[in-house]
Every structure is written in C-alpha cells, then in structure tokens.
Amino acid sequence: MTVEQHTGAGPALRPGLREKKKQRTRDALLRVALELFTTKGYEETTVDEIADAVEVSQRTFFRYFAGKEAAVFAVQETVESHFSAALRARPAEENPFTAMRRAVAVSWETLEETLQPVVPLELYMRTYQVIESTPALLAVHLRRSAELEEETARLIAEREGLDADSDPRPRVAVAAFTGVMRVAGGLWGRGEDTGVDALRRLTEEHLDHLGPALAGDWRV
Incomplete structure (x- = not known):
C-alpha cells in the first residue's frame, strides 16, 4: 500500500x-x-x-x-519562529543585545525538542550546510535573513517602547547582532564539525567580540 x-x-x-x-x-x-x-x-x-x-x-x-525551495526552507521557518518566540519571552529589563543573545541560547537549548517531531536535529544541521554551500539557496537565505532582521528590529523596538521607523537604534542593534550570527554561520558551514555545539561555540565567541570590535581601539 x-x-x-x-x-x-x-x-x-x-x-x-x-x-x-x-x-x-x-x-x-x-x-x-x-x-x-x-x-x-x-x-x-x-x-x-x-x-x-x-x-x-x-x-x-x-x-x-x-x-524544492519551499521544502528546503520549511524547517528554517520553524527555527526562525522559535527564535522570535524566545525573544518575545525575554524579561523586559534585559537590554536588547542581552535579550537577543539569550533568546538565541534558549533556542539552541530547545531546538532538538522543537524539531524532533518532524526531522532529526542532525538532518537540519546538514541541510543548513547545503544552504550555505548552494548559491541559489544562499541567495534566498540572505533575503529571508533580511526579513527576519526587520521583524526582529520591530520586536526590539516594541520591547523598548520605540518607533522603529523614526528611531534607528533597533535596526542598528539587530543588524550588528545578526551580522555576527551570519559570519559565524558561514564559518561553521565551511568547517568540519557540523554539530550544533560547534555552531553555538563559534557564535558565542564572535558575539563576545562584538562590543570590543565596535568600541575598542584595535591598535592599542
């Protein structure tokens, strides 16, 4: 049958x-x-x-x-929604950067539980590598990332009681944060360790350098 x-x-x-x-x-x-x-x-x-x-x-x-494109990004949609939900749940007293970073951490900690009913986590991670290494899919991924960035900026603005269309800070903060995430994801996609722990470590390491890279004097 x-x-x-x-x-x-x-x-x-x-x-x-x-x-x-x-x-x-x-x-x-x-x-x-x-x-x-x-x-x-x-x-x-x-x-x-x-x-x-x-x-x-x-x-x-x-x-x-x-x-095929819709199929390859179907799980990514779940992951993106999972992050947005985690960000909405962060305490109001957290500053934007802390809220985004902890939302990402929570998302990773619960990612396997979220995806398991549909696909194994390991399969999702391999799919992410395919996206990173396939030009046509990478172009779509970048467009989708820009859309998620805009949604996240508006979430941050709402948290802070700001108007995202008149105050540039939410978009600037989110652009810096997601830019680091993008760099880390690209490096992970070209590496040999395809596990979620490797991606988490790489991302956290790069996020640790975000503040100093923007504010510090590199020549000191």
Whole structure:
C-alpha cells in the first residue's frame, strides 16, 4: 500500500484523523527531501525522486510544497519562529543585545525538542550546510535573513517602547547582532564539525567580540 493510499481520506475518515494523516505525509516528504538534498545534492534532486521515495504522486508533493525551495526552507521557518518566540519571552529589563543573545541560547537549548517531531536535529544541521554551500539557496537565505532582521528590529523596538521607523537604534542593534550570527554561520558551514555545539561555540565567541570590535581601539 502506498502512502497516498494509506493517507487517502475516505468518506468515513474523521477530520482529526484526516489532518494527522496529511501531517504524516507532509513530514515524510520533508524528511526524504532533506535526506536527498544532503546526500545527493539540491540541484541534482528532482521532485519526482522525492515523491517516488514516499510513494506518492508529484501532485501530492505540490499539495504540501510550492517546490524544492519551499521544502528546503520549511524547517528554517520553524527555527526562525522559535527564535522570535524566545525573544518575545525575554524579561523586559534585559537590554536588547542581552535579550537577543539569550533568546538565541534558549533556542539552541530547545531546538532538538522543537524539531524532533518532524526531522532529526542532525538532518537540519546538514541541510543548513547545503544552504550555505548552494548559491541559489544562499541567495534566498540572505533575503529571508533580511526579513527576519526587520521583524526582529520591530520586536526590539516594541520591547523598548520605540518607533522603529523614526528611531534607528533597533535596526542598528539587530543588524550588528545578526551580522555576527551570519559570519559565524558561514564559518561553521565551511568547517568540519557540523554539530550544533560547534555552531553555538563559534557564535558565542564572535558575539563576545562584538562590543570590543565596535568600541575598542584595535591598535592599542
């Protein structure tokens, strides 16, 4: 029996069960897509291969994803939402930099728990490397990062009771913070250790240098 047959919604299928079966199909397509992207290569993988591996039609794949790009960034959307939620939950007395840094730390600590129902953490980390090493995906990632940066700046402005459109400080602070995150992510993507702990250490090390790099005299 194929996944399509197994998950087909018959007249007697209750709405709750139907949604669960749809979710299982989507999760299976996503896991297979990411496995193929990380082992065979993003450009080399076709939608037909993904659908065939899950034993569904190409039409079923497009029912859940607009294309390969949507599949590769599906988990990234979850990670971004996870960070935004962690930032919203930070205490009001924390300054913007501290709130962002601790939100990132909390996100990392709970990332595996958040992703496990859909994909293993290790598979997500390998996918992130594919994004960093594939020019077409990297371009999309940079655009998405700019959108997240704008959302984060507005969150920071709201926390501080500022108008992000008239006060430049939220965008400046977020740009500096995310710039460091971007540099660390790029270095991690080119390294040999692909674990989340390696990414965490590298990012924290670079964040430690943010203040001194901006305010210090490098020639002293």
